[in-house]
Amino acid sequence: MSARDGERRGPRRDAKGRERGAVRRYDERSTLAPSARRKGSDAAREVALEVLREVADADAYANLVLPPALRRARLDGRDAAFATELAYGTLRLQGRYDAILTRCTDRALTDVDPVVRDLLRLGAHQLLGMRVATHAAVSETVGLARVHAGTGPSRFVNAVLRRVSERSSQEWEEILASEAPDDDSRLAVLGSHPAWVVRALREALTAHGRDATEIEALLEANNAAARVTLVARPGLLDVTGLSEEVADELGDREARIVPARYAPTAAILQGGDPASIPAVRAGAAAVQDEGSQLVALALAAAPLDGRDERWLDLCAGPGGKAGLLASLAGERGARLLANEAQPHRARLVEQALRAVPADAVEGVVVGDGRTILERTEGGFDRVMVDAPCTGLGALRRRPESRWRREPSDVPALARLQRELLGAALDATRPGGLVAYVTCSPHLAETRLVVDDVLAGRSDVERADAASALRSVALKEPELVPGTDVQLWPHVHGTDAMHLTLLRRTR
Numbered sequence: 001m002s003a004r005d006g007e008r009r010g011p012r013r014d015a016k017g018r019e020r021g022a023v024r025r026y027d028e029r030s031t032l033a034p035s036a037r038r039k040g041s042d043a044a045r046e047v048a049l050e051v052l053r054e055v056a057d058a059d060a061y062a063n064l065v066l067p068p069a070l071r072r073a074r075l076d077g078r079d080a081a082f083a084t085e086l087a088y089g090t091l092r093l094q095g096r097y098d099a100i101l102t103r104c105t106d107r108a109l110t111d112v113d114p115v116v117r118d119l120l121r122l123g124a125h126q127l128l129g130m131r132v133a134t135h136a137a138v139s140e141t142v143g144l145a146r147v148h149a150g151t152g153p154s155r156f157v158n159a160v161l162r163r164v165s166e167r168s169s170q171e172w173e174e175i176l177a178s179e180a181p182d183d184d185s186r187l188a189v190l191g192s193h194p195a196w197v198v199r200a201l202r203e204a205l206t207a208h209g210r211d212a213t214e215i216e217a218l219l220e221a222n223n224a225a226a227r228v229t230l231v232a233r234p235g236l237l238d239v240t241g242l243s244e245e246v247a248d249e250l251g252d253r254e255a256r257i258v259p260a261r262y263a264p265t266a267a268i269l270q271g272g273d274p275a276s277i278p279a280v281r282a283g284a285a286a287v288q289d290e291g292s293q294l295v296a297l298a299l300a301a302a303p304l305d306g307r308d309e310r311w312l313d314l315c316a317g318p319g320g321k322a323g324l325l326a327s328l329a330g331e332r333g334a335r336l337l338a339n340e341a342q343p344h345r346a347r348l349v350e351q352a353l354r355a356v357p358a359d360a361v362e363g364v365v366v367g368d369g370r371t372i373l374e375r376t377e378g379g380f381d382r383v384m385v386d387a388p389c390t391g392l393g394a395l396r397r398r399p400e401s402r403w404r405r406e407p408s409d410v411p412a413l414a415r416l417q418r419e420l421l422g423a424a425l426d427a428t429r430p431g432g433l434v435a436y437v438t439c440s441p442h443l444a445e446t447r448l449v450v451d452d453v454l455a456g457r458s459d460v461e462r463a464d465a466a467s468a469l470r471s472v473a474l475k476e477p478e479l480v481p482g483t484d485v486q487l488w489p490h491v492h493g494t495d496a497m498h499l500t501l502l503r504r505t506r
Ligand SMILES: C[S@@+](CC[C@H](N)C(=O)[O-])C[C@H]1O[C@@H](n2cnc3c(N)ncnc32)[C@H](O)[C@@H]1O
Pocket: 292, 314, 315, 316, 317, 318, 319, 320, 321, 322, 339, 340, 341, 342, 345, 367, 368, 369, 370, 386, 387, 388, 389, 439
């Protein structure tokens, strides 16, 4: 019997009756014949294992290796969704599952063959995170182990997964919580984040005016799959047009678009492959987080005295914000110059700009943003600095990244961020605006960078980013008082984007 035929227990709910985010119920009903169903779920497990292996062995990014793996295995619809949840969910909750698996074997998990370790994690996610029926989760994973690791290891997988299956997810959580030496360790193991990330996120919550107790909701939001959000690039398409196109192309039954909460350019795709939408293929629309859209819209909307003709995106690759900024620039007769350090990412920016009218693009240049004035004349009116960062605000989309980042990454990034922000200000005309943006809420990458740069200059002041963002939002976003903006997955449903707006005073 395939995993897709299994019985499921009812969804677990928290005290407020909400279904708990880390564990999504898996609808495995299928209209396919049983033989095809089995084949689909087997192939889905193969794909998930392939993704986990590439991530571990080749330092690959799951979001880059999964789509081609799905295509090679010819998986779509529910089977593709099953493989995606299996791979992403296993990667996100790896910390929690490793703690559980460690309690189910005498061997240290680090001594277990890496392929077998990944198989155990996949099995644990099916048992505890997806509510695949126990017999299906164990036997299908054991079958996979026999093929990829051999008979002996498959028996080990069988024994360990049987022990995992002796307790429910909630019972395991209670055990992990009771054995955690302190609150940070409890949050880290249950929320499946490294302890240093938990500390950094909690500090960011309080420093950005929110309550420290929100940390649990934030970790839970980081463990839930992000919805696919599209941008309809202004002047090229609007959300209504995008919606009609999706209905025509994908059919209302399979895919539907609903407007997003705040950004007038954003829409949520509720099913179907975005790459099959003609407007996405043509570059009039694209996949882009709503927070990423909001910060670009806010920069474009912030009040500016005088000329408003030359815009710069200093760190533009792969081109999400550049695409939106250039289309906005096109609507008001301005032009965008996009700069990017990595040549291959600069080519992605060119791709992202392919549908934008040519006269809205000054060019795409490759080089270090810190030396932008060596490649172009300064005096820009609006400048976006979407700085390279730890990405701790986008953990929903990059399931493996929390395990890759180290606290020691932060100081080098913060230095680069200060230098890029300084260069952006140098390239801005008196009266012009700079948006300092990170997809990380980490204090050392957000407020501390801005405060440091401001302390070293007398020609810059903070502008009101919160008002600019409110002025573009469809509905009032819940923002804490102040001029800077910090968005949060658990509050706004966006990545945890940070935005500070600065104005050159002279
Ligand atoms: C957060 S990403 C930008 C995302 C982009 N704005 C978007 O919306 O698609 C940061 C980018 O900065 C680039 N980068 C890193 N160091 C840089 C530097 N010194 N100068 C310019 N770009 C740099 C990275 O290659 C990366 O593409």
